[in-house]
Amino acid sequence: MKVSYHKYASRLVAILLVMVLGLTGCNISLDAYKNTKIVLTTGFDKDEVFRIDRRSCRLAEVMVYLTNTKNQYEQALGSQIWQTSYAGETLEENLRETVLARIARIKAMNLLAEKYGISLSEEELGSAAKAAEQYYTSLTDKERKLLDVDEKILCGMYEEYALAGKVYDYLIADINPEISDDEARTITVQHVLIKTYSLNEDGEWVPYSEEARRKAYQRAQEVLARAREGADFSGLITEYSEDSDSTYSFGKGVMEAAFEEAAFNLGTDEISGIVETEHGYHIIKCISTFDRDETDRNKIKIVEQRRKEVFNEEYSGFVDGLTRSLNEKLWETVGFIEDEEVTTSSFFEMYQKAFDKP
Numbered sequence: 001m002k003v004s005y006h007k008y009a010s011r012l013v014a015i016l017l018v019m020v021l022g023l024t025g026c027n028i029s030l031d032a033y034k035n036t037k038i039v040l041t042t043g044f045d046k047d048e049v050f051r052i053d054r055r056s057c058r059l060a061e062v063m064v065y066l067t068n069t070k071n072q073y074e075q076a077l078g079s080q081i082w083q084t085s086y087a088g089e090t091l092e093e094n095l096r097e098t099v100l101a102r103i104a105r106i107k108a109m110n111l112l113a114e115k116y117g118i119s120l121s122e123e124e125l126g127s128a129a130k131a132a133e134q135y136y137t138s139l140t141d142k143e144r145k146l147l148d149v150d151e152k153i154l155c156g157m158y159e160e161y162a163l164a165g166k167v168y169d170y171l172i173a174d175i176n177p178e179i180s181d182d183e184a185r186t187i188t189v190q191h192v193l194i195k196t197y198s199l200n201e202d203g204e205w206v207p208y209s210e211e212a213r214r215k216a217y218q219r220a221q222e223v224l225a226r227a228r229e230g231a232d233f234s235g236l237i238t239e240y241s242e243d244s245d246s247t248y249s250f251g252k253g254v255m256e257a258a259f260e261e262a263a264f265n266l267g268t269d270e271i272s273g274i275v276e277t278e279h280g281y282h283i284i285k286c287i288s289t290f291d292r293d294e295t296d297r298n299k300i301k302i303v304e305q306r307r308k309e310v311f312n313e314e315y316s317g318f319v320d321g322l323t324r325s326l327n328e329k330l331w332e333t334v335g336f337i338e339d340e341e342v343t344t345s346s347f348f349e350m351y352q353k354a355f356d357k358p
């Protein structure tokens with residue numbers, strides 16, 4: 001059930017942003033903070049990118065986030081990642097907008113801290129100063145100049161970053177639901193996929209014609225007949241399947257509904273009929289109806305999701321009442337620093353180390 005590279009890359013941006021930019025214990029969905037919509041206004045300071053209520057974001061802050069994240073992407077995926085686009089938007093544009101929204105969320109969470117009377121301890125302030133010193137020291141003279149930062153700016157960024165995480169922890173502290181084995185149950189299946197789409201030269205999906213779908217269905221029927229006659233299922237996968245992955249372990253709410261329903265109704269070693277999804281026709285074999293270790297891990301994921309939902313409800317209600325404005329003229333000039341000597345990528349790592357986060 002693979003997607004095109006363009007779709008994959010676009011989704012990967014969202015996943016990596018959670019990994020790279022996520023506050024410890026505060027990985028809220030991208031939609032939650034993209035809803036922090038910013039409107040246009042005038043009367044900004046020269047380097048002021050946006051305001052949200054009483055909080056401002058300066059250009060240096062955006063460039064630190066943007067540059068560090070860009071360089072982490074390139075370390076993981078290579079510089080060619082920026083050549084990819086999806087739905088008319090380049091990944092650079094996607095990253096710019098998401099970084100902007102993420103900083104806006106951190107500013108809003110600092111305002112939320114004021115509402116609840118939450119502040120950093122002396123120890124936490126010291127950790128922010130330590131992170132700022134270490135990150136500033138790691139920068140070359142050229143990086144300091146192009147990012148236009150000093151230790152004071154960096155310290156303020158780390159303080160806001162830490163306070164946002166502290167607000168999240170405060171609001172979800174009492175959310176610890178009991179999750180049953182059935183709710184978190186994880187199964188393992190193998191499948192044969194006969195596709196009902198192709199990819200054009202841009203990597204976009206093109207549905208099969210009716211005739212091509214008919215032939216695909218006949219091929220799926222052939223696979224099913226052989227499977228029920230006792231043919232080795234792994235051999236059928238090798239011979240027929242058009243998915244590069246043959247085995248999936250997953251819990252409820254992860255796969256497409258038709259695939260999931262069929263899979264969860266199978267017993268160990270049972271084989272499904274032909275299951276149709278947007279990817280094509282599947283023949284599924286259940287390998288295991290219950291995986292203890294995976295189920296326990298899934299319980300943790302479900303608890304975290306419940307916590308995010310509780311937080312998002314509180315956060316969204318608060319943000320809706322805030323005044324937000326964007327310096328459009330300045331924002332249009334913001335982009336990547338195109339200089340091979342600018343390789344800094346440790347801003348978030350320094351935070352993790354200074355605050356002793358796993």
